[in-house]
Amino acid sequence: MRALVLALAAVAAAPAAAGDLAVQVRTANGAGVPNAVVTLYPRGRPAALPAARPAYQIAQRDLQFSPFVLVVPVGGEVSFPNFDDVRHHVYSFSPVRRFELRLYAREQTRSVRFDRPGIVPLGCNIHDNMIAFIDVVDTGFAARTDAAGRANFTAIPGGPVLVRVWHPWLRAPANQLELRAEVPDNGRVAQAVPVNLRPPPRPSRSY
Amino acid sequence: MFSGVCRRRLAAAFAAASLALACSGPARAERARLDFPDNLTAVIDFRIVLTDGERSWTDGGFGRSRFGGGGDDVRVHAVPAEAELVWHGPIAWNVEGNVAVAYQDEQDQPVDLIEAFATWRPVPRGPTRFSVRAGLYWPQVSLEHEGPAWQVANMITPSAINSWIGEEVKVVGVEGSAAHPLAGGRLTGTLGLFGFNDTSGTLLAFRGWALHDQKTGAFSRQKLPPLGPDMAGAQPPWTTPTLEVDRRIGFYGRLAYQFVAPVSLEAFYYDNRGDPAAFTDDLQWGWRTRFLNLGARIDFSARTRLLAQAMTGSTQMGREEDEPDEIWVDTRFRSAFLRLTHEIGEVALSGRVDLFETRQRGEYVYAEDGEDGWSLTGAVDWRLTDQARIIVEGMHVESDRAARSRLGIAPRQNQDLVQASMRITL
Numbered sequence: 001m002r003a004l005v006l007a008l009a010a011v012a013a014a015p016a017a018a019g020d021l022a023v024q025v026r027t028a029n030g031a032g033v034p035n036a037v038v039t040l041y042p043r044g045r046p047a048a049l050p051a052a053r054p055a056y057q058i059a060q061r062d063l064q065f066s067p068f069v070l071v072v073p074v075g076g077e078v079s080f081p082n083f084d085d086v087r088h089h090v091y092s093f094s095p096v097r098r099f100e101l102r103l104y105a106r107e108q109t110r111s112v113r114f115d116r117p118g119i120v121p122l123g124c125n126i127h128d129n130m131i132a133f134i135d136v137v138d139t140g141f142a143a144r145t146d147a148a149g150r151a152n153f154t155a156i157p158g159g160p161v162l163v164r165v166w167h168p169w170l171r172a173p174a175n176q177l178e179l180r181a182e183v184p185d186n187g188r189v190a191q192a193v194p195v196n197l198r199p200p201p202r203p204s205r206s207y
Numbered sequence: 208m209f210s211g212v213c214r215r216r217l218a219a220a221f222a223a224a225s226l227a228l229a230c231s232g233p234a235r236a237e238r239a240r241l242d243f244p245d246n247l248t249a250v251i252d253f254r255i256v257l258t259d260g261e262r263s264w265t266d267g268g269f270g271r272s273r274f275g276g277g278g279d280d281v282r283v284h285a286v287p288a289e290a291e292l293v294w295h296g297p298i299a300w301n302v303e304g305n306v307a308v309a310y311q312d313e314q315d316q317p318v319d320l321i322e323a324f325a326t327w328r329p330v331p332r333g334p335t336r337f338s339v340r341a342g343l344y345w346p347q348v349s350l351e352h353e354g355p356a357w358q359v360a361n362m363i364t365p366s367a368i369n370s371w372i373g374e375e376v377k378v379v380g381v382e383g384s385a386a387h388p389l390a391g392g393r394l395t396g397t398l399g400l401f402g403f404n405d406t407s408g409t410l411l412a413f414r415g416w417a418l419h420d421q422k423t424g425a426f427s428r429q430k431l432p433p434l435g436p437d438m439a440g441a442q443p444p445w446t447t448p449t450l451e452v453d454r455r456i457g458f459y460g461r462l463a464y465q466f467v468a469p470v471s472l473e474a475f476y477y478d479n480r481g482d483p484a485a486f487t488d489d490l491q492w493g494w495r496t497r498f499l500n501l502g503a504r505i506d507f508s509a510r511t512r513l514l515a516q517a518m519t520g521s522t523q524m525g526r527e528e529d530e531p532d533e534i535w536v537d538t539r540f541r542s543a544f545l546r547l548t549h550e551i552g553e554v555a556l557s558g559r560v561d562l563f564e565t566r567q568r569g570e571y572v573y574a575e576d577g578e579d580g581w582s583l584t585g586a587v588d589w590r591l592t593d594q595a596r597i598i599v600e601g602m603h604v605e606s607d608r609a610a611r612s613r614l615g616i617a618p619r620q621n622q623d624l625v626q627a628s629m630r631i632t633l
Binding site: 087089091093100102123125126198199201202 | 297300301303328330331332333334388391393465467468469471506
């Protein structure tokens with residue numbers, strides 16, 4: 001994820017006056033929240049997307065999707081390799097991108113392109129408990145929080161920045177909240193984002 | 208003192224158990240699983256049972272368990288209780304199949320088909336998930352059974368309710384389900400239509416509730432206890448649970464809600480719409496059986512859970528056309544259980560209390576065949592490897608039934624059983 005942040009940040013042309021922003025998403029009792037997606041909109045507008053398109057991937061391994069949350073810029077292509085000994089039937093019914101992939105055991109060749117921004121929940125039609133999310137973003141400043149709930153951004157144009165935080169279990173409309181931060185022309189500023197999470201859905205018992 | 212047959216079975220059971228364990232030790236566990244075809248599961252259950260009390264209904268008595276004692280003497284049974292082979296795998300991309308064949312030592316058809324069904328799950332087009340299941344299967348009533356081999360989790364003996372489901376509530380049918388996210392949880396509705404379950408209720412009416420882990424095969428008969436004098440000519444001393452008698456279609460419905468919190472509640476209603484006046488050449492009758500089952504599961508933590516079910520229902524059999532108001536057998540039945548399971552490392556401890564009763568209101572089966580009873584069951588389930596586990600279970604059953612006087616024994620009987628099961632899953 002750090003690689004993605006650096007790649008995106010490097011592409012966003014750094015103006016003369018630019019600062020760094022360290023975001024930490026955490027619960028009311030201070031625990032860092034991993035797998036939240038933080039996107040920044042300097043002066044309320046999306047930053048340019050990176051020209052280079054790294055290989056994005058959601059693997060199926062040990063009957064789980066990995067990673068659980070993936071950040072992809074609009075136009076990005078994601079491959080879905082199956083490393084399991086069983087077949088998977090990956091699907092999304094999201095209006096952002098509807099698709100289904102029939103992946104035989106240890107098949108590694110299918111990929112999907114995402115042309116519209118938004119959240120794409122993924123499921124496996126064979127294994128109900130497999131879930132993952134792709135956040136297709138329209139701004140160059142986008143990152144997934146690490147295990148400590150941190151996402152660090154560099155070279156952001158100084159001034160007001162709209163910060164959006166999304167997490168699949170976030171207790172907020174559309175699982176997303178927005179706040180405003182002020183990025184200095186020089187130096188680093190920290191922004192804590194307190195959130196309230198719902199309990200994740202329980203695994204279903206199916207026959 | 209073991210009998211000769213008993214000793215041979217004991218020796219054979221342990222020889223096979225030792226062999227299976229040797230093959231499934233930690234070093235070979237992974238290989239054994241990979242060597243076995245992916246879509247096949249084999250379950251082998253060796254059992255040693257110590258019991259006192261009266262003779263089992265499977266042996267011409269009124270005992271509530273499948274294993275009977277010799278009055279005050281303790282009896283030892285050593286049996287390869289069950290061997291089951293299950294195929295579960297894809298038929299098409301959206302269709303999964305499940306076929307189970309079992310060997311059960313004491314059934315009249317020792318090798319029999321247990322379940323054979325296919326489930327179609329189309330890829331969801333929206334948040335609602337649909338599925339259709341068709342074939343020979345147990346409708347989803349039991350909270351205790353799990354997996355493709357429909358085994359009781361962490362215990363040997365299911366509750367009275369689910370023992371009965373296992374023997375008399377298996378259908379040839381088709382059901383449609385829809386699951387929809389609601390208020391952070393998930394609401395699931397199921398509607399099923401079925402046949403081949405017209406004799407459902409026979410065991411509850413003539414025998415009453417029982418506690419055992421036998422599963423009825425598609426072509427098997429189940430024994431009945433000694434029948435009263437007025438029924439002996441109308442009903443042979445056995446019942447065929449998977450049978451179509453009256454060509455009427457039955458139905459069931461299920462509504463379940465999984466809360467955001469680790470609590471789920473469900474209700475299940477069943478009506479086989481049996482015709483009490485219909486019967487076959489070998490006197491298997493249509494039984495009008497209806498019941499409501501309520502279930503709850505609470506997961507206090509990942510290691511501690513509470514299961515509860517309560518059932519109430521009725522079954523009616525035998526009516527002559529010129530006397531439509533006279534029902535030969537009219538049985539009301541009720542039962543409930545509460546079960547707590549707590550895991551410590553590889554060991555799961557379970558305790559369950561069951562209450563059960565039947566009431567008779569028919570013309571030819573009298574109040575003396577009604578019964579009140581309860582049982583207390585405790586089990587220790589020790590997982591040795593992914594393939595092998597040992598479950599030791601103690602059960603106390605008590606019940607009161609006046610009809611026991613037909614065998615010259617006291618109406619109130621109790622039985623204590625200790626069972627040790629070695630369960631190998633490949």
